Amino acid sequence: MQCVVFDAPGEPADVLQCRQGQVPVPDSGQVLVRMTASPVNPSDLTFIRGVYGIAPQYPQVPGFEGVGVVEASGGGLRGRLFRGRRVVVMNPSGGNWAEYAVVPETRVIPVSSVLSDEQAATFFVNPATAWILTREVLRIPQGQWLLQTAAGSALGHMIVRLGRHCGFRTLCIVRREESVESLRQAGADAVIVFDPDHADAAELREQVLAAVGEDGVRYAIDPVSGRTAAAVIECLGSGARMLLFGSLSNEPIPLVSRQLMQKDASVSGFWLGNYMMHRSLLFRLRLVRRLTGLIRDGVLHTDIARTYALTEVTSAVRAAEDSAVTGKVLLSCR
Ligand SMILES: NC(=O)c1ccc[n+]([C@@H]2O[C@H](COP(=O)([O-])OP(=O)(O)OC[C@H]3O[C@@H](n4cnc5c(N)ncnc54)[C@H](OP(=O)(O)O)[C@@H]3O)[C@@H](O)[C@H]2O)c1
Numbered sequence: 180m181q182c183v184v185f186d187a188p189g190e191p192a193d194v195l196q197c198r199q200g201q202v203p204v205p206d207s208g209q210v211l212v213r214m215t216a217s218p219v220n221p222s223d224l225t226f227i228r229g230v231y232g233i234a235p236q237y238p239q240v241p242g243f244e245g246v247g248v249v250e251a252s253g254g255g256l257r258g259r260l261f262r263g264r265r266v267v268v269m270n271p272s273g274g275n276w277a278e279y280a281v282v283p284e285t286r287v288i289p290v291s292s293v294l295s296d297e298q299a300a301t302f303f304v305n306p307a308t309a310w311i312l313t314r315e316v317l318r319i320p321q322g323q324w325l326l327q328t329a330a331g332s333a334l335g336h337m338i339v340r341l342g343r344h345c346g347f348r349t350l351c352i353v354r355r356e357e358s359v360e361s362l363r364q365a366g367a368d369a370v371i372v373f374d375p376d377h378a379d380a381a382e383l384r385e386q387v388l389a390a391v392g393e394d395g396v397r398y399a400i401d402p403v404s405g406r407t408a409a410a411v412i413e414c415l416g417s418g419a420r421m422l423l424f425g426s427l428s429n430e431p432i433p434l435v436s437r438q439l440m441q442k443d444a445s446v447s448g449f450w451l452g453n454y455m456m457h458r459s460l461l462f463r464l465r466l467v468r469r470l471t472g473l474i475r476d477g478v479l480h481t482d483i484a485r486t487y488a489l490t491e492v493t494s495a496v497r498a499a500e501d502s503a504v505t506g507k508v509l510l511s512c513r
Contacts, residue, residue, distance in 0.1 A: 182277030183492045183510070184238045188229025191496040195227065195241075197489050203274075203281040205253030210261065210284045212268050214512035216300040216486065217245030217275040219499035221402075221425065226273060227496075230429075233272065242275030244268070246299035247512070249287065250279070258284040265290050267302045271452070276489065278512055291471045297483045298474050301333075301507055306470045306479040308424070308451050309337040314345065316449065317398050317420060321346040324391045326399040326414065328407050329427055330367070331358030333507050337479050338400075339365040344478045347398075350390055352383070352411070355502060375406035380413045387414040395419065395442075405430025412438050412446065419444040482506040 180202050185194040205211045223241050225231040245268045252258025266287035274280045290299045319325050327338055330351030342349040343366040351362050351370045359370045369390040373383045388395060395416030401408045402425025409432050415421060419442060423432075439446065455463070473479040484506030487495035492510065499508040 180278035181489050182240050183489055184240055185227055186237050191224050191227045192493050195492050197492055202279045205281045207254040209253040209281050210249050210258040211251040212247040212280050213250045214245055214247040214275055214280055215296050216509050216511050217242045218301050219495055219508045240274045240277050242273055243270050244304050245275040246296055255284045276510055288467055293475050301481040305334045309341050312400055319347040319398050324348045324350050324396050326350045326396045328352045328401045328403045333481055336365050339367045340478045380410035383410045384413050403427045404432055408432045415442055415444045417442050421446045422449045424449040484508050486511050
């Protein structure tokens with residue numbers, strides 16, 4: 180089979196190769212999936228760079244998310260039931276950027292025929308994170324402001340549309356003027372351009388307070404880290420909650436503890452994989468049903484920029500981090 184492989188951590192465009200490999204064989208409790216498509220997510224790129232928190236096993240095939248059809252079962256009940264069905268493939272150790280992948284049978288989710296392959300390929304990571312961050316963890320009340328950084332991302336657009344759908348207001352921080360218009364069109368209540376290389380935290384605070392009022396924001400989410408996250412902490416109001424869920428800047432946060440102490444504010448981390456590990460089967464089933472409806476209705480759908488063949492993986496990973504490319508990049512695994 181054709182698969183994308185890396186033998187050592189590094190810049191994705193430098194270390195990834197498309198090669199021939201053996202079709203993997205499922206063990207008991209696993210299924211073999213003929214992959215259809217898989218997105219290039221920031222987590223995949225962080226994994227290839229060797230800083231994700233899960234160690235690659237070389238030669239490693241990347242790809243945590245995707246869609247495919249169950250071709251064979253290693254012997255478990257679910258695997259036998261799902262044979263021939265189109266499934267979302269949540270691969271916990273990577274491996275979806277290939278014609279075939281083997282995953283635990285508990286990590287495939289049969290997907291409704293109302294969703295296209297493109298929406299099924301991007302069914303879980305961002306839609307589930309958008310829902311869980313805002314509705315399950317922060318539980319943002321109607322009318323309250325949510326501040327989000329890197330708001331021009333696929334996830335950022337979903338959260339803006341979810342805010343419209345559920346009734347919370349979104350204050351979006353982006354680093355480039357070019358990201359403003361599409362967020363306004365998606366329904367953002369306010370958009371601020373902030374680049375820590377060209378502005379300081381006091382300037383951001385002034386603009387945020389002008390938008391939300393002198394009390395500051397109660398709810399904030401940040402996947403950027405570094406000076407951007409530190410500047411957002413200065414915008415928090417009394418009793419605020421802020422969730423950190425990414426490290427796009429690759430910088431540590433220069434935290435002034437007094438900023439949290441005096442406001443009784445809290446900052447904590449969020450990782451979808453850990454969160455889901457502790458949820459019941461009923462919660463998961465309800466979540467899948469909810470996400471299917473919200474994707475179908477356009478609230479949590481993913482805009483696709485372009486689909487590349489596995490042989491074009493170098494162009495695909497470059498496009499995924501190119502600010503001029505809007506939307507999610509997919510790999511076609513056929
Ligand atoms: N913790 C979890 O469980 C979890 C789950 C899902 C997603 N996430 C995280 O959520 C984030 C968004 O994911 P996505 O798939 O929506 O991403 P995406 O569509 O690929 O977009 C990435 C965005 O990040 C922005 N960005 C990159 N580097 C930046 C920096 N140094 N400072 C500010 N902005 C920067 C880009 O801005 P430009 O447009 O200006 O280039 C772009 O808008 C990622 O960090 C991802 O890892 C975390």
